[in-house]
Amino acid sequence: MKYIVSISLLFISIFTFANEPLLQNSYLRNGQSLNGRWHYIVDVYETGYYNYRMEPHDGTENPGSSAYFLNKKPQNKTDRVEYDFDTAPTLIVPGDWNSQEEKLFYYEGTVWYKKSFNVEDYDASKRYYVHFGAVNYRTDVYLNGKKLGVHVGGFTPFNFEMTHLLKEKDNFLIVKVDNKRAADEVPTLSTDWWNYGGITRDVTIYELDETFIEDYKIQLTKNNNKEVSGYIKLNGENKGNQNVSLSIPELKINKAFITDDEGYVEFEFPVKRLSYWSDTNPKLYDVNIAISKDNISDKIGFRTIETNGKQILLNGEKIFLKGISIHEENVMRGGRAWSIEDAKVLLGWTKELGCNYVRLAHYPHSENMIRLADEMGILVWEEIPVYWTIQWTNTETYKKAETQLTELIQRDKNRACSIIWSMANETPTSKERLTFLTNLASTARKLDDTRLVSAALEDHGKDEDKNIMIVEDEFAEVVDVLSFNQYYGWYGGKIDNIKNIRWEIDIDKPVIISEFGAGALQGYHADNMTRWSEEFQELLYEETLPTLAKIPGISGITPWTLVDFRSPRRTLIPYQNGWNRKGLISETGNKKKAFYTLQKFYKNIK
Ligand code: GCB
Structure with a gap:
């Protein structure tokens, strides 16, 4: 018994x-x-x-x-x-x-x-x-x-x-x-x-139906913008030896396949006269997949994203990622954002700023955000919550991180807007952490070889000259894009010295500044040396933006952050009151001065 x-x-x-x-x-x-x-x-x-x-x-x-x-x-x-x-x-x-x-x-x-x-x-x-x-x-x-x-x-x-x-x-x-x-x-x-x-x-x-279309991936082949490849996978008793059709009417593509015993079929076929998806042309094609008793339609954009030396290339052309970091929060209603209406508010502000790119921090945001970004032509950095001090040697913890990464890629692998998978944010360097993150990166690449891999790393001043900033992190060798958070003028360094700092980067990869910022209480005005004032935040943006622009290989920035967000760590009254105040917009939906500084900077980028 x-x-x-x-x-x-x-x-x-x-x-x-x-x-x-x-x-x-x-x-x-x-x-x-x-x-x-x-x-x-x-x-x-x-x-x-x-x-x-x-x-x-x-x-x-x-x-x-x-x-x-x-x-x-x-x-x-x-x-x-x-x-x-x-x-x-x-x-x-x-x-x-x-x-x-x-x-x-x-x-x-x-x-x-x-x-x-x-x-x-x-x-x-x-x-x-x-x-x-x-x-x-x-x-x-x-x-x-x-x-x-x-x-x-x-x-x-x-x-x-x-x-x-x-x-x-x-x-x-x-x-x-x-x-x-x-x-x-x-x-x-x-x-x-x-x-x-x-x-x-x-x-x-x-x-x-008893047998249905479980999964598919339909994307341009890596390094080939004239070929679509992918797979379709069925689920059910009759998944083997099934006829599957795939059509993209606008491209006059009509394909027929037969699944193997596992209900799986892989394909590749040439495409002509493709209108490539981009931030200025967010073209989505209707894609239909059908088997005898199930059919599914999707809207899929086709684009290539790759790096060449210090450049990020979208459809073969150099792009600068004018971005902003976003938490998934609808501050005005209160709480976690989830709906298409929430996504419209957040991405609407993003467009108003002049962005073509967002960093969805620090965890996978709702599918509404990704689908809307696909329609609006906003490129996306997606991330899993491997944040700060994860248990690097715990195999169960690794499995949890890998599962979340897998589920994210599984969900968004057909979305053109999604271009970067981020493995982690501000994690302290160690041998164990390097192994953990390297394993995650290889999982990401195995599941999807068509996008870039990155992580938000950290910089610090050189011992011999604190005005020279460096990134000392072996994981930089693994990623496709070197990204790091930098808070000079807020967490360290004087705001009036920002103009004197420079970064020494000896790696031939594009650079993204994944965060910088300063806290300001919207409506609080003082001279620009007064912390928590809108003027201080404005000055920090005015000093930081041109300084970052001089980094060799700078290919994008996502200042921290679009909107103030709730954080239990932020207890200072009257400025924080439970909110991280590094937003360019307050929890009441009002824009701070620095919003316009960034907007102007983006407007002037060619
Ligand atoms: C960071 C973190 C971000 C924090 C931010 C801050 O570097 O990545 O999650 O909210 O700094 O405000 O301190």
């Missing part, structure tokens, strides 16, 4: 931790949205998850009556059930809990969500998936009292098949969300942003 129990426990844990393949382009598929109000229970002690011996209820044969995922109701008047989702309050999904409920503003821990639903036009011969755009940070998903799976990582999408548990009516989906920080997670304990918890992006049900 003991033997059987332990085997079944093993089975549960293998089953629930295996990530299921991500549905490619679910964004443009029709689905049934589960967005809206969900009942929630705050579970500080995780009573709904562990029994009083601290064993997970879902790992035991007979979960006790306090296992929240069972959605128990008293059967008679003597029954004891010490929770009830249906009398509990509600939160809006998508949305973080911190900005919706005052008493959850600082909360880090477990919250259980419940949504009851019927399936529209239910068809028992179909397969059903539930897809989450993102949930921060660990998610345990249960349908109708049974576990669907677990996902770890706060900013990437995931899905679970639920065909075997779904009914036409009266389904209940229960989601345990835990955003506790921990030393071995990614990100780790300390960051400079708010740890918004909750189901922060869309939740959608997809109805699929």
Whole structure:
């Protein structure tokens, strides 16, 4: 008996931790949205998850009556059930809990969500998936009292098949969300942003045929702007030996393929008269893929991105990346940004600044941002939250970082706007960290050889001459683009000495300044030597921009940052009050003086 129990426990844990393949382009598929109000229970002690011996209820044969995922109701008047989702309050999904409920503003821990639903036009011969755009940070998903799976990582999408548990009516989906920080997670304990918890992006049900199009990659071949290559992958009983068609009507491309036994086909074919996607011509083609009972349409741009010595080349031509860093926050509504409307606000400001490029810091932003950037012609640096002091020697931590990187690339590999995968931000150099990041970089390149790899490194003054800045980091050898954050005039060095500093860079790679900036409280005016004043920030931009422009190989900048963002590290009253004030726009949507300094600088770049 003991033997059987332990085997079944093993089975549960293998089953629930295996990530299921991500549905490619679910964004443009029709689905049934589960967005809206969900009942929630705050579970500080995780009573709904562990029994009083601290064993997970879902790992035991007979979960006790306090296992929240069972959605128990008293059967008679003597029954004891010490929770009830249906009398509990509600939160809006998508949305973080911190900005919706005052008493959850600082909360880090477990919250259980419940949504009851019927399936529209239910068809028992179909397969059903539930897809989450993102949930921060660990998610345990249960349908109708049974576990669907677990996902770890706060900013990437995931899905679970639920065909075997779904009914036409009266389904209940229960989601345990835990955003506790921990030393071995990614990100780790300390960051400079708010740890918004909750189901922060869309939740959608997809109805699929028994055999369906699971994944595809359709991009220009590396080093060949006249050839498209990629793959299509099917899922289901009949995935092998299936006819697959791929068409791009505007290019008069109609291809037919047959999948191998694994439901997979790789292809390459020439393309003529392509209108290349760029910041000035964000051309997206309708691309259709079909098998007998499934078809999917996407909008795909084709462009090349590469480096040549110290230059970044977009479609073979040198480009300067006029950028800005962005956190995923809608400050005016409050909380984590997620919707297309949020993306319009953030990218609208970006355009107003005169940017052709954004750094989406410090974690994968919502697919709405990427899709809109694709349409607007804004190039994108995408990043995973390998930030500051990750546990470099912990193989589990590495796996978490690699999973997030894989899920990000998996999601955005067909987006022309996305040009750089960033492995990390401001991580302290060591041998272990070099191995960790080098392994991540090789994973990125294995999954996608058509984009550039970088990371935000750090500079410092030379011992013999503090006016000479250098980047001493072996990871610089690994990346395609040398990027570093520099805060001369704010964290070190005098603002009136900025004009005297210069960078000594002895690597033949393009350079991006991934951050610089200064904090200013919008509306606070003083002389330009007074910290926290708009004038100080303006001066720092006026001094820094021309100084950076002299760096040999400078190919882009993303000042820190577009909008003030919440950070628990920023406690100074009256200037910070819980906000990192390095935004060019305040949390009330007002522009600071430095906004116009940067705007002018970009306007004058040829
Ligand atoms: C940095 C970090 C960024 C911080 C910023 C700051 O270098 O990359 O996440 O918010 O400095 O304001 O200190």
